[in-house]
Amino acid sequence: MSSPEYTIEDLLRIMARLRDPIDGCPWDISQSFQSIVPSTLEECYELAHAIESEDYAHVAEELGDVLFQVIFYAQLGVEQDLFSFEQVVSILSAKLLRRHPHVFAEGRIEGRVDQTTDVEEVKRSWESIKRSERQQKSQHGILDDVPHALPALPRAQKVQKRAATVNFDWADYEGARAKIHEELLELDEAVRSQSVESIEDEMGDVLFSCVNASRHLGLDAEATLRRATTKFERRFQQMARLAEQDSLSLDELGSTELDLLWRRAKFSTPGTGSVGKP
Secondary structure, eight states: OOOOOOOHHHHHHHHHHHTOTTTSOHHHHTOOTTTTHHHHHHHHHHHHHHHHTTOHHHHHHHHHHHHHHHHHHHHHHHHTTSOOHHHHHHHHHHHHHHHOTTTBGGGOTTOBOSSOOOHHHHHHHHHHHHHHHHHHTTOOSTTTTSOTTSOHHHHHHHHHHHHHTTTOSOSSHHHHHHHHHHHHHHHHHHHHHTOHHHHHHHHHHHHHHHHHHHHHTTOOHHHHHHHHHHHHHHHHHHHHHHHHHTTOOGGGOOHHHHHHHHHHHHHHSOOSSOOOOO
């Protein structure tokens, strides 16, 4: 017997039942907008991990978990008479129509535009529309709507991208790379001064500059660092396996022996680059 096929209406009803104050789920009933934010972030990262792993069966499941977060917030909105799921859908649809005039002629779903548009023109149009939207929300500054809750790497990249819209940016990767070198020299000076505050400040500048270089190379800093971390994890785990094969324990080895194991692990695991010891 095949499993039943549920709809978005079923999902909304399931959420309403879970929040029913009489016979709903005690955990779901106890939640608020604020309390489920950590779950929302966690589900998004789990989705990103499934995509990076190309585990597409798992991607479908994780997308469902992310959708559940939206449904949860919508139910809270209904209960507090703030907004409904239908309003969420309507606001999103209107925004997509408004931000894609090169696809939806006159803002109509079936409206078609005759002339073609390239990617660069789309980007320019997008920034212009976003600027207009910020003005309508009384957010007149270029950086006004960059969320403070974003993780540090994507927030840095978004801030840099926004600044670049008014030409406050390096002309190319070479400029961004030279800035890393400059910041590293300043970090060295801070380390020599032994000022914890200065070291932290300069280390932050180095990281910010690395994000800038990543952006100029067309890379996403968050995804790039996650990939490097995953590669390091894979090779470190291989080190442990190689040590075990030799009846050795990593915590008993000196730096020379660990370096030799690292080289063996590096050549026996896939991946380019040379991520070294942390």
